[in-house]
Amino acid sequence: MKSFSKSFFKKDTIAVAKALLGKLxxxxxxxxxxxxxIVETEAYLLDDPASHxxxxxxxxxxxxxxxSGKSYVYFTYGMYNCLxxxxxxxxxxxxxxxxxxxxxxxxxxxxxxxGNVEEKNLCxxxxxxxxxxxxxxxxxxxxxxxxxxxxRLMATGKARDFEIVETTRVGISKATEIQQRFYIxxxxxxxxx
DNA sequence: ACATCGATCTACT
DNA sequence: GTAGATCGATGTA
Numbered sequence: 358m359k360s361f362s363k364s365f366f367k368k369d370t371i372a373v374a375k376a377l378l379g380k381l382x383x384x385x386x387x388x389x390x391x392x393x394x395i396v397e398t399e400a401y402l403l404d405d406p407a408s409h410x411x412x413x414x415x416x417x418x419x420x421x422x423x424x425s426g427k428s429y430v431y432f433t434y435g436m437y438n439c440l441x442x443x444x445x446x447x448x449x450x451x452x453x454x455x456x457x458x459x460x461x462x463x464x465x466x467x468x469x470x471x472g473n474v475e476e477k478n479l480c481x482x483x484x485x486x487x488x489x490x491x492x493x494x495x496x497x498x499x500x501x502x503x504x505x506x507x508x509r510l511m512a513t514g515k516a517r518d519f520e521i522v523e524t525t526r527v528g529i530s531k532a533t534e535i536q537q538r539f540y541i542x543x544x545x546x547x548x549x550x
Numbered sequence: 551a552c553a554t555c556g557a558t559c560t561a562c563t
Numbered sequence: 564g565t566a567g568a569t570c571g572a573t574g575t576a
Contacts, residue, residue: 409573417573433556435570474559484557528556548557 358511361502366425370444370451374400375521375539377442377453377510381461384490385507390463391490393480397457397540397547399526401441403450406531410450420498421450428508430487430497437484440492442501442510456527456538457481458489459546481548519544 358381366373377395384391401408401421409418409431420429420443429441429452441452458480460467467489471479480486487493492508501510520542525533527548540547 412574415574432572433570434558435556435572437557439557482557530555 359514360504361426361510361512363426363502366442366444366502367446368444370402370453371400371537373442373444374398374453374537377455378521378539378541379513379515379517379519381511381513382455382458382490383509383511384463384492386463386466386491388466388469391460391466392462393458393460393467393486393490394546395455395457396459396544397455397481397538399454399456399539400537401452401454402537403445405535405537407526407529407533407535408450408452410452414450418450421452422448423498426500426502426510428496428499428501430492430494432494434484438487438493439483440487440490440496454483455486456483457540457546457548458486459544460489477545481546483548 377398380395382393410421414422424447425444427443429443430438432438440455443452445451467479471489480489496508499506522540522542523536524538525536526538
């Protein structure tokens with residue numbers, strides 16, 4: 358494993374959304390470490406009507422307009438949280454939504470957090486993976502590149518060994534034609550929809 | 551004050 | 564495999 362360079366997330370958001378596939382999300386919990394591989398992402402750009410940042414900066418989406426490489430956690434459906442990684446320069450409101458994870462380590466903790474669900478359903482959706490990782494608005498706007506963070510990202514140091522599928526995004530009512538959802542081809546941990 | 555937005559689970563077929 | 568039920572936060576008027 359190796360850390361990311363700060364500049365990694367300043368690249369254009371679509372490139373980051375693709376580059377995040379195969380990278381590791383790490384969570385420190387009181388009961389131990391959880392590690393999972395990112396297998397599905399979506400890019401949300403500044404000029405995108407489906408993006409929270411489309412109508413400008415507000416208290417909720419402020420992390421998207423801050424520096425890159427931080428978390429943006431938002432609450433949806435009155436019961437779920439979703440995790441994004443901020444991208445691009447300060448002042449440019451863009452982010453990548455993490456949609457699905459493949460458990461690598463700490464799967465017993467994930468199972469305890471998720472309750473009685475099938476193994477493949479543990480982290481195959483943005484609301485599911487935040488439950489699995491115990492992520493709430495407490496984890497909003499934290500530095501995902503700092504090794505001291507309880508939630509952080511790591512690169513693997515390995516070359517990419519999978520193909521990326523590009524398709525339309527899930528669960529949005531605007532800009533549904535934009536193909537900015539990316540996932541690892543033939544990976545069984547990708548969300549079903 | 552009110553309209554808009556969206557992920558998951560359950561129960562059933 | 565799928566239809567239906569579930570709610571609160573947000574932003575604008």
